[in-house]
Amino acid sequence: MNKPLPARNIGTYVPMIDGPEKVSGRAKYTADIVHPGQLAGRIYRSPYSHGEIVAVDVSEALKLPGVLAIVTGADCDKTFGVLPVARSEHPLARDRVRYRGEPVAAVAAVDDATAREALRRIKLTVRELPAYYTAKSALAPGASAASMV
Amino acid sequence: MARLLEFTLNGRDRADAVADNILLLDYLREKAGLTGTKTGCDGGECGACTVLIDDRPVLSCLTLAATVQGRRIDTIESLGTGGQLSAVQRGFHEKLGSQCGYCTPGFIMASAGLLRKNPNPSEDEIKEALGSNICRCTGYVKIIEAVQYAAALNAQGVAP
Ligand code: FES
Ligand code: FES
Numbered sequence: 500m501n502k503p504l505p506a507r508n509i510g511t512y513v514p515m516i517d518g519p520e521k522v523s524g525r526a527k528y529t530a531d532i533v534h535p536g537q538l539a540g541r542i543y544r545s546p547y548s549h550g551e552i553v554a555v556d557v558s559e560a561l562k563l564p565g566v567l568a569i570v571t572g573a574d575c576d577k578t579f580g581v582l583p584v585a586r587s588e589h590p591l592a593r594d595r596v597r598y599r600g601e602p603v604a605a606v607a608a609v610d611d612a613t614a615r616e617a618l619r620r621i622k623l624t625v626r627e628l629p630a631y632y633t634a635k636s637a638l639a640p641g642a643s644a645a646s647m648v
Numbered sequence: 649m650a651r652l653l654e655f656t657l658n659g660r661d662r663a664d665a666v667a668d669n670i671l672l673l674d675y676l677r678e679k680a681g682l683t684g685t686k687t688g689c690d691g692g693e694c695g696a697c698t699v700l701i702d703d704r705p706v707l708s709c710l711t712l713a714a715t716v717q718g719r720r721i722d723t724i725e726s727l728g729t730g731g732q733l734s735a736v737q738r739g740f741h742e743k744l745g746s747q748c749g750y751c752t753p754g755f756i757m758a759s760a761g762l763l764r765k766n767p768n769p770s771e772d773e774i775k776e777a778l779g780s781n782i783c784r785c786t787g788y789v790k791i792i793e794a795v796q797y798a799a800a801l802n803a804q805g806v807a808p
Contacts, residue, residue, distance in 0.1 A: 515746070518746060522737040522752055
């Protein structure tokens with residue numbers, strides 16, 4: 500193995516190889532790529548801070564013409580987190596929602612307007628659980644844990 | 649309803665039938681094909697969608713396209729000449745004010761708007777001008793340095 504060289508770049512500016520694309524707006528991110536006939540995706544997010552999921556009813560949304568598919572936590576039994584704090588995360592909530600905004604269902608539709616309308620027709624029923632809005636109250640004796648780790 | 653919108657986009661006159669309810673951001677990205685302007689939060693919180701309207705930085709996600717009748721819109725694609733980066737673009741590139749780059753077009757347009765109005769801003773004026781922009785990667789030290797460097801380049805004749 501090569502002997503590690505002393506670092507010569509500390510304190511110097513090493514511009515990124517893809518910097519010119521990024522500062523000129525030419526860099527293509529996923530959201531910038533358009534394929535003919537591509538579908539629009541939208542995510543239904545929990546309006547509750549903490550709750551036990553009783554039902555995610557997507558039947559009315561699925562009836563909407565132009566909606567091609569909807570997946571929920573029931574379709575996602577694998578955890579996907581790469582970061583240690585997220586190892587137990589599922590892509591869509593299962594059993595519980597743990598914060599307001601947690602993804603609950605994902606819709607694929609012919610266009611964005613249809614996908615948005617589908618979100619309005621999804622019905623999430625939860626049994627609400629205690630939620631805490633300060634670190635102090637979350638740490639207080641008797642506070643229930645939000646994470647399943 | 650749709651209306652005929654006439655305005656100047658990146659230095660070119662443009663006339664387009666535009667629905668009343670389309671956002672300037674979506675118009676630029678989807679109708680004009682200018683994807684340099686980014687959708688970050690979609691709700692006025694992040695600044696990724698910043699463009700210049702008559703040289704003033706504006707959040708295009710909070711602007712209806714129909715309101716830019718007769719105005720002059722500049723997006724990130726308008727900066728730089730003949731393949732050369734503008735002063736602000738060089739600042740963000742050379743002083744490492746950009747990492748993932750997603751926030752960068754918004755920061756660059758907000759900075760370009762600042763330098764067009766005030767070619768020699770103080771650090772506080774830079775902070776204030778970039779107060780509507782969020783970056784999750786770089787922190788703001790390098791970004792401020794990038795704008796200061798851009799101001800120095802601008803003083804040497806490189807357009808912001
Ligand atoms: S997308 Fe406009 S402020 Fe975030
Ligand atoms: S460079 Fe990644 S968000 Fe600013």
